[in-house]
Amino acid sequence: MSYEKVTASVQARLRQIVGAAYVLTEREKMLPYSHDEVTDPSYHHLPEAVVLPASADETAAVVKLANTCHIPVVPRGGGTGLACGAVPIYGGIVLSTERLNHICEIRPDGLYAVVEAGVRTADLQAAAEARGLFYAGDPCSGDSCCIGGNIATNAGGNRAVKYGTTRHQIYALQIVNPTGHILSVGAPLRKQSTGYCLEQLLAGSEGTLGIITQATLKLFPKPPYCSDILAVFPTAEAAVTLASTLLQKGILPTCVEFLDQTTLHAIADFLQEPLPGQADGHYVIIEMESADEDERDRHLLQLDEYCRAGGASQVLLAEYKKIWHLRKSFAEAVRAESLCVSKEDVVVPIEREAELLQKIAATTARYRLTVRLAAHAGDGNLHLNILKPPAEDYDAWQRRVQAHQQELYTYIYQLGGRLSGEHGIGYKRKQLMKKFTNPEELAMMKAIKQAWDPNNILNPGKIFDLP
Numbered sequence: 001m002s003y004e005k006v007t008a009s010v011q012a013r014l015r016q017i018v019g020a021a022y023v024l025t026e027r028e029k030m031l032p033y034s035h036d037e038v039t040d041p042s043y044h045h046l047p048e049a050v051v052l053p054a055s056a057d058e059t060a061a062v063v064k065l066a067n068t069c070h071i072p073v074v075p076r077g078g079g080t081g082l083a084c085g086a087v088p089i090y091g092g093i094v095l096s097t098e099r100l101n102h103i104c105e106i107r108p109d110g111l112y113a114v115v116e117a118g119v120r121t122a123d124l125q126a127a128a129e130a131r132g133l134f135y136a137g138d139p140c141s142g143d144s145c146c147i148g149g150n151i152a153t154n155a156g157g158n159r160a161v162k163y164g165t166t167r168h169q170i171y172a173l174q175i176v177n178p179t180g181h182i183l184s185v186g187a188p189l190r191k192q193s194t195g196y197c198l199e200q201l202l203a204g205s206e207g208t209l210g211i212i213t214q215a216t217l218k219l220f221p222k223p224p225y226c227s228d229i230l231a232v233f234p235t236a237e238a239a240v241t242l243a244s245t246l247l248q249k250g251i252l253p254t255c256v257e258f259l260d261q262t263t264l265h266a267i268a269d270f271l272q273e274p275l276p277g278q279a280d281g282h283y284v285i286i287e288m289e290s291a292d293e294d295e296r297d298r299h300l301l302q303l304d305e306y307c308r309a310g311g312a313s314q315v316l317l318a319e320y321k322k323i324w325h326l327r328k329s330f331a332e333a334v335r336a337e338s339l340c341v342s343k344e345d346v347v348v349p350i351e352r353e354a355e356l357l358q359k360i361a362a363t364t365a366r367y368r369l370t371v372r373l374a375a376h377a378g379d380g381n382l383h384l385n386i387l388k389p390p391a392e393d394y395d396a397w398q399r400r401v402q403a404h405q406q407e408l409y410t411y412i413y414q415l416g417g418r419l420s421g422e423h424g425i426g427y428k429r430k431q432l433m434k435k436f437t438n439p440e441e442l443a444m445m446k447a448i449k450q451a452w453d454p455n456n457i458l459n460p461g462k463i464f465d466l467p
Helices: 008-018 027-034 056-069 121-130 147-153 198-202 236-248 261-271 293-309 320-328 330-337 350-366 394-414 430-436 439-452
Strands: 049-051 073-076 093-096 103-107 112-116 170-176 182-186 211-218 225-233 255-259 282-290 314-317 341-347 370-376 381-387
Touching: 008 049, 008 056, 027 049, 027 093, 056 073, 056 093, 056 170, 056 182, 056 211, 073 147, 073 211, 103 121, 112 121, 112 147, 121 147, 147 211, 170 198, 182 198, 225 236, 225 293, 225 320, 236 255, 236 282, 236 293, 236 350, 255 261, 261 282, 261 330, 261 370, 282 293, 282 320, 293 314, 320 330, 330 370, 330 381, 341 394, 350 370, 350 381, 350 394, 394 430
Parallel strands: 049 093, 073 093
Antiparallel strands: 103 112, 112 211, 170 182, 170 211, 225 282, 225 314, 255 282, 255 370, 341 381, 370 381
């Protein structure tokens, strides 16, 4: 694919739009924008310029210039992605939303917030809590990821079992389309049937259809009571089966998270402290919201009953900060073991999770792979991290990883699953997307992209390739 370069004259026009201080062209300053959280340098690509607009108008002017000059534009939020979705594989311009970081409005009467794309998820959660409200989106990278990136990847996180993914939090979006026009789609309405639901099409499109500049997001009243339970199970299969059991019993937890025993030991080593029950099996962390004390007590008794009936050896009331610090240390613990990791992000129907775990155990043993595993067990999303041993040749390791992927994904699609539950396809999983997606479905996606972005300048080479 051929694009024009960011010439000196284009740089000058960019400086006129956003100000000289917000156009970066020095290699050292652009290096952080050459990658996301994927540490493998083979996926890193340096942009020709990094632009930091401060408004939708500036964003639109940058995109309009790029479209006219046929220069690719790669939108970037917090840079916390795990699929190389914000990597500028064709050079061009990285457009960072980090200056679009204002919480514009919080409406307790309407239960929604209006925020710019560069607002950190944790900051929106804190602002909502200060008003006695609750923002349900909760990716594990919430302290550093941004709302725009959450929407672009349809981030899931811990609370998806009850509240859904990021797309379920959206009322409306303001976007800049690939030709540089500002559009508003959706509205803060409880229901509407007025044409295509474009805000939902944009959610999960990974910056290929538009650059999100502002979002209107749902808020909820803060739950009066919230309890966290730690259950320890002797087998991984029994642990992940709990989520399906609870839902069948009419119990809707906020979170059901799983960590296998090997991963627990890795996290304990990283945190340099022993974990309760780590020698006995596998963790399930359950969070339950309750309206009053009586309902809370009833929930705790039910959870204890169903956990023990499912084979749990221990059922403990957990300290919120400690248990969630442990869960959210998963990625850091893996990074401490190896900087070269293949991160799989698979999703299957929740009733098939135990089957998938058995398959993973068998295939990773056969391919001699070192793995760490965590899961959002309540929604069927498993994170399988495959670590490269320090002394092993990279190419030999990659061959085994890729052979394993082919077998694993074939099985996952037989179970009714998909490649990605929340991290997206980006650049890294593009070839897997091509192989495992129905060709007619993929053709429809490409047709939408070509209609919206005829010059293919917005985040090209992500999800799929165009002719």
